[in-house]
Amino acid sequence: MKIAKRISIDISVSSIFWILSALGLVYLLFMLSDILILTVTALLIALSVTPTIDRLEKYKINRSLAAAIILFVLFFVLVLFGISVVTPVIEQTEVFLNKLPNIVETVSPIKIDLNSFSGQLAEVPSRVVNFALGTFSGLFNAFTTVVLSFYLIQEIKKLPQYIASLFPDKKTVYTKLADSLQFQISLWVRGQLLLMLIVGVLSYFAYLIIGLPYALPLAFIAGMLELIPNIGPIIASVPAIFVGLSMSPLHGLAALIVSLVVQQLENNFIVPKIMQKAAGLSPVITILAVMIGFKLGGALLAILSIPLVLVIRVVYSHVRLNNNTKLPEID
Numbered sequence: 001m002k003i004a005k006r007i008s009i010d011i012s013v014s015s016i017f018w019i020l021s022a023l024g025l026v027y028l029l030f031m032l033s034d035i036l037i038l039t040v041t042a043l044l045i046a047l048s049v050t051p052t053i054d055r056l057e058k059y060k061i062n063r064s065l066a067a068a069i070i071l072f073v074l075f076f077v078l079v080l081f082g083i084s085v086v087t088p089v090i091e092q093t094e095v096f097l098n099k100l101p102n103i104v105e106t107v108s109p110i111k112i113d114l115n116s117f118s119g120q121l122a123e124v125p126s127r128v129v130n131f132a133l134g135t136f137s138g139l140f141n142a143f144t145t146v147v148l149s150f151y152l153i154q155e156i157k158k159l160p161q162y163i164a165s166l167f168p169d170k171k172t173v174y175t176k177l178a179d180s181l182q183f184q185i186s187l188w189v190r191g192q193l194l195l196m197l198i199v200g201v202l203s204y205f206a207y208l209i210i211g212l213p214y215a216l217p218l219a220f221i222a223g224m225l226e227l228i229p230n231i232g233p234i235i236a237s238v239p240a241i242f243v244g245l246s247m248s249p250l251h252g253l254a255a256l257i258v259s260l261v262v263q264q265l266e267n268n269f270i271v272p273k274i275m276q277k278a279a280g281l282s283p284v285i286t287i288l289a290v291m292i293g294f295k296l297g298g299a300l301l302a303i304l305s306i307p308l309v310l311v312i313r314v315v316y317s318h319v320r321l322n323n324n325t326k327l328p329e330i331d
Contacts, residue, residue: 033301038141040304042148045074047182048189049149050156067153075146156182177318184314185307191274196223198270199233202262203240210254212244222262227303228290233263285309 049070056066160175200223207215218240225232237259244255286306293305 033296037301037304038145039148040308042145043152044185044189044304044307045071045145045149046152046156047185049074050153050182051186053153063157064150064154067150071146071150075142078142177315180318181311181314184310188307188310192227195266195270195274196226198274199223199226199262199266202265203236203258206258206262207240207255210244210251210258211247212240212251212255213247214243218243226266227306228286231287233259233266237263 049067052070053063053066057063159178160171166174200219203222204215204219207218212218218236221239222233222236225236228235237256240255240259241252243251245252286309289305289309290302293308294302
């Protein structure tokens with residue numbers, strides 16, 4: 001007769017406390033996700049403009065005044081961009097989505113039941129109206145982000161003092177880490193924004209030249225998907241080719257050629273020139289980060305997930321370098 005062995009697991013009160021605390025922290029972060037996203041956005045803005053403000057300080061320009069001028073210009077550009085670009089994009093996207101079932105039916109030789117799809121698209125106009133009604137809320141959030149960025153810029157200047165007070169024995173090590181983080185994130189943000197702008201503008205004029213309708217939303221998609229290296233441009237080319245095929249095979253071929261030409265220009269000239277100093281991330285890591293971010297917090301967190309991964313990468317490399325451990329490279 002076999003005697004069953006008892007397995008006992010001792011869990012201390014402190015272990016239960018830490019587990020519950022961790023779960024509570026995760027829940028709190030989830031509940032405050034909107035505020036955290038706004039804060040991270042403000043921090044990215046502050047880090048990206050800090051090098052420019054530091055240079056202006058060398059010309060005896062007050063730091064607060066320089067920050068106020070740059071952030072005011074940034075806010076004005078964002079508002080102008082929203083009025084002149086985002087509104088037409090929304091209007092053209094609404095028209096494009098309403099006609100999308102017909103485009104798919106025209107292109108595809110297989111009869112597709114689009115009733116459920118059309119039902120979802122029927123909600124698009126109301127969603128667009130709700131988005132338009134939320135413009136004031138968006139402007140308020142943008143203004144709040146700019147104000148928060150202003151104060152963060154002042155605090156970044158004091159960062160070495162904070163590090164010295166918290167880690168007096170490792171002041172040099174942590175100061176180098178903070179400088180590296182600021183430098184890499186600043187390069188990535190500015191380089192990525194410029195890359196998105198160039199690709200979006202190139203795509204827009206190319207679509208206009210070949211006579212493709214909905215050029216503005218298609219170019220906007222092409223610019224935004226530059227956040228995902230390698231895969232993003234391929235995904236962006238699909239709707240453009242579909243729209244072209246809905247007109248004629250020749251337009252579909254022209255849309256394909258435009259996408260290939262823009263990708264070649266991007267890979268061989270634009271990216272090496274703009275992003276040569278920025279720390280690149282593996283496409284696999286980037287795609288996973290975007291997917292996880294989109295699942296947890298929507299489109300905005302998907303975008304912010306990439307610089308967050310960049311922060312982890314810089315910290316990881318810094319720890320590996322200073323501890324002399326033989327850990328694998330992230331790249």
